[in-house]
Amino acid sequence: MRLPLPALEPESERFWRACREGRLEITRCRACGWYVHPPRPVCPRCQARDVCWEAVSGRATVVSYTVNHQRWMPGMEVPYAIGLVELIEQADLRLTTNIVGCAPDAVTIGMPVRVTFRDVSDEIALPLFEPDPEASRPAPPPRAARPLTPPIRPGSDQHLERRAILSGVGQSQIGRRLFRTDLDLTCEAALAAIADAGLTTRDIDGLACYPGPMGTAAPGFAGPGTPEVQDALGLQLGWHGSGGEGPAQLAPVMLAALAVAAGLCRHALVYRTVTEATAAANTGRLGIGAGSRSVSGFAQWVIPFGAMSAANWLALHAVRHMHEFGTRREHLGEIALTARAHAALNPAAVYREPLTMEDYLRARMVTWPFGLYDCDVPVDGSTAVVVSAADAARDLPHPAVRINAVGSAIRGRPVWDQWEDLTTMAARDAAAQLWARTDLTPADVDTIQLYDGFSWLTLAWIEALGFCKRGEGGPFVEGGRVRLGGPLPLNTWGGQLSGGRLHGFGFLAEAIRQLRGQGGARQVKDCEVAVVAAGGGPIAGCLLLTR
Known part of the structure; x- marks a missing residue:
């Protein structure tokens, strides 16, 4: 099965057309000379709108890599090396790619590489990178000491989040392949959270979830939207919201706290529901974009190279951390072993049997350095919390x-x-x-x-x-x-x-x-x-x- 290919969108079509013609082109700001990738219509450095396409040398250095062993799609050939390369034209000018022309395990950070193009359709050629025998560049110095962004100021001394409390919590049945609907699980968790707060559904006047319906989400990921839950529970709302963008999965909790602080509601129900285990049983556990013929947005820069999971993307971070600081797989293993030891004390945990460091190190590799026990476990379940006005604390049963x-x-x-x-x-x-x-x-x-x-x-x-x-x-x-x-x-x-x-x-x-x-x-x-x-x-x- 062929990997999904980039969709030829207006902002990125020039990049892929140039690759098909054997050139690597990157957008560059005429005003300040800054290269910008992925392409943007404005320079993020100086905000000039005079951005043009410019050919680059195609020479680069590997700044991180991972060797992928997981078959994200049927028929994939593994292992293969996913590399993050930095073009010599500018620091931090990077492309996700495949490193070819050498064994996957031979790839190293600091390796000089050069572009080569592989035709994959009549319109698309992928820019891959191979060892550069002509390069005399030394490996880049470690970057651990590079300056970080300026300190973050509080922004406000009002601390509106303190006007809200977490008054109730509830969870549904949690398990592998429960074959229950996401709405059923959500209602179970929601009613438990509301009762835990000493409230009834008549008291709930706010509702939020993460992420809400997403057309591009993998099966079992998004959960039911707020209209379905509002209708199922018969809620009368003064505020509601959801969305996959924001400060991660906790975003709706923060938004609910702000809504409570603003007086838009007094008791907000917030939930997150997944049925990924059942979905995987029905469709198999596939990578992001699997089953699609083309991908757009961020996905077009990673999926065609087999970087089909956050496991691949974050492995690039982990490998760089190991390179700069000497972090070892045994350190990652301690996280996994700690989780398992604590799960043994939790009757609701899905994996409770003992796990040793030897078990951890022997487990099959997913994408270096992540093995099986470095990756979380898909389940079916729902969790709900109630965010209430702070003055409701005096009436709580807990x-x-x-x-x-x-x-x-x-x-x-x-x-x-x-x-x-x-x-x-x-x-x-x-x-x-x-x-x-x-x-x-x-x-x-x-x-x-x-x-x-x-x-x-x-x-x-x-x-x-x-x-x-x-x-x-x-x-x-x-x-x-x-x-x-x-x-x-x-x-x-x-x-x-x-x-x-x-x-x-x-x-x-x-x-x-x-x-x-x-x-x-x-x-x-x-x-x-x-x-x-x-x-x-x-x-x-x-x-x-x-x-």
Whole structure:
């Protein structure tokens, strides 16, 4: 089966036409000389609109890579090397591509490469890169010390998020291949959350979800939209919203808090529902774009090269982090083992059997350095929370969970393969904003519930949130530091690696229960402050919650 090919869209057609003619062309600003990729009609550096196409040398350096072993589509030949190359014309001028002309395992960071073109249709040729025997360029220096964006200011001293609380939490049945509808699961979780808050459906006047209906979403990903849920529950709303854009999966919680603070509603129901396990049973687990003949937008720059999953995109970050800081697979393994140890204490977790480091290292490879246990587990399930006005705390049947601060900032380029520093993510900016909006510090935190769609994401969040220095996330998680009984218990419900991919909301549900003292066998002692974080790559959001 052939990989989907780029759609010839107005802004990118020139790029693909030039490749078909054996040239590599990139848009460039005539005013300041800055190269811009992917192509944009305006220069992001100086905002000039005088942007033109210009041929470049086609010589580059590998800044990161991953060797993919997963067959994202039937008939794919694996393994193959996905590379992120930096063209010699400009620092950070990058393309996602395949490295050919050498064994996949022979690819290294710093390898000089040159473009070669492979015809894949009458209209499209893909720019691939091969080792450049004529190059005499030395490997690029490590970039760990490169300057980061300026510090983030609080923006406002009003702290509107503190006018809202998390008053209720509920979850549906969670499991593999439940073969229940997403609306059925959502209603189960929603009614549980409403009852947990001591409310009825008549009290709910706000509604939000992530991401809402998405025509391009993989089967089982999007969940039901707010109109379906409003109708099913008979809600009368003063505010509603949803959407896949924003500070990751926690975006609707932040929006609901702001709606409550603005007086648009008093009790907002927020939910996230997935049925990806059932969908995979029906269609097979395919990569993004599988089954399509063409792809557009960001996907056209990665999917045709077999980078069909966030696993591939984030592996490029992980490999660069390993290169610069000496992070090892055993460090990633500690994240997976911690998740499994905590899942053993959670009756709702999907994987509870013991996992050893030997098991972890022997598991099949997905895309280097991510093996099977570095990747979260698709499940069916729904999680719902109720966001209420702060003055409702006095009427709750449980202790109120307060929103002390939120982080939603993004300062780098919001493109997966164009993030300026691959050893970080947008987590860097969201975390900086979070701490700028509070007097609390990382030392005050009792538990961290951090996104682990892939193990490396958790290390990146630990560093971004300041629990250790940049580059020291690997050693930080060693020695039981992030296990129950240690100083900073991580993902005490088992995370998405063992508890199941509830897509960010499982972490929020666990933080609420820990702060209430409802963690059962996995309860963190004297838990008063929790951080919840979700998202990866250029998508990130975080919450600082208190009892």
